[in-house]
Amino acid sequence: MSAINFNIEKKSTGARGARASTLTTPHGVIHTPAFAPVGTKGSVKGILPEQLKALGAEVVLANTYHLYLQPGEKIVKEAGGLGKFMGWVGPPSPNGSGEAKPTITDSGGFQVFSLGAGFGKKVSKFSPDEVEGETAEKEDQIAVYDEDVASQHGQLAIIDDEGVSFTSHLDGSLHRFTPERSVEIQHALGADIFFAFDECTAPTESYDYQKEAMERTHRWAERSLKAHRQMEYTRLRQGSGVAKQAIFGIAQGGQFDDLRRISARTIAEMGFDGFGLGGSFSKKYGDDSLQSALAMLKELPETMPVHGLGIGEPGDILASIAAGVDIFDCVAPTRLGRHGSIYTKHGLIHLKNDKYRSDFTPLTKCQDFVNPSSDDGFTKSITSGFTMAYVSHLVRSGEMLGAVICSLHNLCFILNLVAGAREAILDGRFDKYRADFVRDYYST
């Protein structure tokens, strides 16, 4: 019995393609395609929950690794779950705060990549039998770590078949994630949708390593699912009612089509509630890996909801929607915004550039491209008094309001882009919608 219900309202004919759906979660409905703003530590940086709602966001994504380290999953559980904890709630009821809105947690698998293991061969890896022991052995494990790499990049995450050992970036203390532990933490965090623990790889890894990591991810997926079912079973037996959380399995395979396909099939057959398209699609790795990753979706049953992890570049989002991805999350809107870059119909611009010092064009001009029905929307009205010159000034002078305005703007842009895609799908004109956008955004 799944905690979510996925209902496809409209889909392209033929092979798997763009579709519009409603995803009903224990905390509310998500209309897909949907974009989930990222609130890694339980906060979409600089943005109030009320503002997120006004922008049209229906779900936010937080991170297991970060919340585990700080404040600790127990606190979040005690608060009543992630949504309640972070104030991501609906209208208040007469006798208290409102009901929590939909949330997703990432498993911490990405941190295995970003905290060091992504640097692959430079990082020592352990065979399973070396790490069977408990905490006492961990000191020794770290000693094998490549000191040069560690000091150069500050990375400290070591993969073995059983799980991942890592040192906290906050205080250097030693920790360990296994699939079971990740699930346990994510149960405590209580998001509507959470992910199986995986190993994210860079597309620059060799075939052999991609295969090894993929197979490990599959074993971890199985263990994650099993752990989830056991915990859920126990909870249900204690009379806690219905299933509260859905678990998505993550497929990997890097840039290799055959691995991607194998991974998709393997994950799909395990019985997850949904599918996570894993990987890292940063531009620095080249352009092919996303295409290769999207191709694997053909292996999935149409009825399976798909989450594109970390896919957030506008063109990539539309390409992914075309391939049947339903939900997205990405740090780009907020990170770019904090750094002073904003999306416009004609591409990304850097407000710090000299030419915007005296550009008195209203900021809202950048949002005129999609979803005309949102013309009276929140961001439009809240940012209507701001000019590029003013925001440029704020960003230059380090005023936090600059970061906030740019983040709002970018979230508005991406949420509108995705909402516009949904409308277009429902109207049967998605291909044109995508083509028009891409033409304008990537011209010049």
Next chain:
RNA sequence: GCGUCGGUGGCGGAGUGGUCAAUCGCAACAGGCUGUAAACCUGUCGGACAUAGUCCUACGAAGGUUCGAAUCCUUCCCGACGCA
């Protein structure tokens, strides 16, 4: 007027005979950012050709010592402080 300490690239501030077109920070200019160790990181930053590099002009001004001076000497200008 006397004395002391200072005047270095947009700013702050190192350097006190050669390895100095001059450490570093800020500013400026540009680039990057895709499941957030990211309100961050990288590059450029006297001028001209410009890849390396080469050549100019430069450390208040003018002279001087020296093979060689941002660095030593003389005078002048300017600033801060102290004494009259």
